[in-house]
Amino acid sequence: MDDNASHRVRSAIEFARAALVEPGDWLSGAQRRAAWMECRDARTNELDEARKAAISPAAVDGAHTATDELSAEAVEVVHRVSSDPGRLTRAWAAEMMAVLGDAKYTELVGIAATAAAVDAFDHAIGAGESPIPASVDGAPAEERPTDVGDVGAWVPQTLEAQNANVSRTLSLVPVSNRAWRGLVDGLYSRGMEFGNLTWDRALNRPQVELVAARTTAELECFY
Amino acid sequence: MLLSVSGEKYGYEVDLDVAMDSSLDGDAGVPHGVELLAFATAANQRSADLAATREALRAAVGDEGVLEAAATVAAFNGLVRVADGTGIQLDPSMLSSTADTREALGIEEFGGAANSAGAATAARRSSDNEVLALFD
Numbered sequence: 001m002d003d004n005a006s007h008r009v010r011s012a013i014e015f016a017r018a019a020l021v022e023p024g025d026w027l028s029g030a031q032r033r034a035a036w037m038e039c040r041d042a043r044t045n046e047l048d049e050a051r052k053a054a055i056s057p058a059a060v061d062g063a064h065t066a067t068d069e070l071s072a073e074a075v076e077v078v079h080r081v082s083s084d085p086g087r088l089t090r091a092w093a094a095e096m097m098a099v100l101g102d103a104k105y106t107e108l109v110g111i112a113a114t115a116a117a118v119d120a121f122d123h124a125i126g127a128g129e130s131p132i133p134a135s136v137d138g139a140p141a142e143e144r145p146t147d148v149g150d151v152g153a154w155v156p157q158t159l160e161a162q163n164a165n166v167s168r169t170l171s172l173v174p175v176s177n178r179a180w181r182g183l184v185d186g187l188y189s190r191g192m193e194f195g196n197l198t199w200d201r202a203l204n205r206p207q208v209e210l211v212a213a214r215t216t217a218e219l220e221c222f223y
Numbered sequence: 224m225l226l227s228v229s230g231e232k233y234g235y236e237v238d239l240d241v242a243m244d245s246s247l248d249g250d251a252g253v254p255h256g257v258e259l260l261a262f263a264t265a266a267n268q269r270s271a272d273l274a275a276t277r278e279a280l281r282a283a284v285g286d287e288g289v290l291e292a293a294a295t296v297a298a299f300n301g302l303v304r305v306a307d308g309t310g311i312q313l314d315p316s317m318l319s320s321t322a323d324t325r326e327a328l329g330i331e332e333f334g335g336a337a338n339s340a341g342a343a344t345a346a347r348r349s350s351d352n353e354v355l356a357l358f359d
Contacts, residue, residue: 006287081307082304085304086303088308088310109304112304113301113304113305114301116300117298117300117301118297120296121297123266123273124273124296125277154309169305169309170309180301180305184301188294188298188299188302197229202290202291203295204229204254205229205232206226206229206230206232206233207253207254207259207284207292208292209229210242210253210256210259210263211292211295213226213242214243214259215263215295215299215300217243218245219267219299219300221307
């Protein structure tokens with residue numbers, strides 16, 4: 001082993017877990033924590049299950065309702081992104097953003113993604129579901145980057161054409177983006193080593209990419 | 224796909240059909256591929272055989288190997304959601320270079336394919352290392 005994989009991975013998970021309950025870009029720590037709880041609920045939620053089983057999620061009657069911390073639209077976003085990401089549409093996202101705004105929508109997508117990752121890790125290693133920590137007080141950053149615009153995605157992203165689209169998904173929400181990028185780096189991309197196609201660790205690069213390929217296929221991700 | 228290009232570096236004959244399709248048997252041309260694929264499928268489906276597949280994988284690649292596999296499952300559970308949730312398009316270079324593979328594997332049938340129809344995303348900067356440029 002040329003790095004301490006256990007330390008790298010577990011540090012990334014712990015940092016992401018903490019960020020999920022801290023003040024974010026436009027949401028408080030309590031709101032982000034509530035969104036994480038909804039992400040977990042989406043795994044067994046009856047409406048989500050019915051939508052997932054239907055030929056189209058729009059064919060199922062019913063709607064998610066607001067909670068003490070989150071609007072109905074915010075709950076809808078985290079449930080849909082958590083439970084059936086492969087069948088989201090631009091029209092649906094536009095409908096959600098018309099109420100939430102593009103930045104809150106993007107932050108909620110980031111919460112759903114981060115929660116999916118940390119919870120999937122715990123499940124995969126057999127650790128069981130970890131308790132969701134208490135939220136951290138404080139105000140969200142409320143800073144919108146000036147270098148964002150239309151690059152063909154549903155949400156504004158950085159206009160700097162320096163990264164692949166997947167690496168700038170959350171660039172509209174810098175606080176969330178930093179936490180997300182750190183998590184991906186620790187779990188998978190490994191900074192500058194990402195360009196090296198011959199990792200020789202406990203798993204070599206093709207072995208890692210094999211797991212990645214099966215995971216994206218299971219989740220029907222086009223990208 | 225990074226599976227194919229990294230597999231070439233090791234001299235593997237990677238079978239993408241087996242890699243992508245859980246109804247097919249085999250190791251996809253990658254050492255311990257049977258165990259890796261079974262673990263990835265069970266982890267993503269949250270199926271009852273996850274513990275058994277984890278132990279089979281552990282016997283093949285050790286504790287650190289299981290950790291790396293779990294970390295990869297976790298990373299891609301997040302990556303697919305930020306990609307699909309923000310509606311990103313496939314980058315132009317990837318859109319053209321993977322067209323035949325996507326068609327052959329049925330990836331064009333995935334819902335997210337609509338986001339890249341007529342994709343007009345500006346190309347990212349040229350790089351000496353196109354793989355590294357994905358996340359640097």
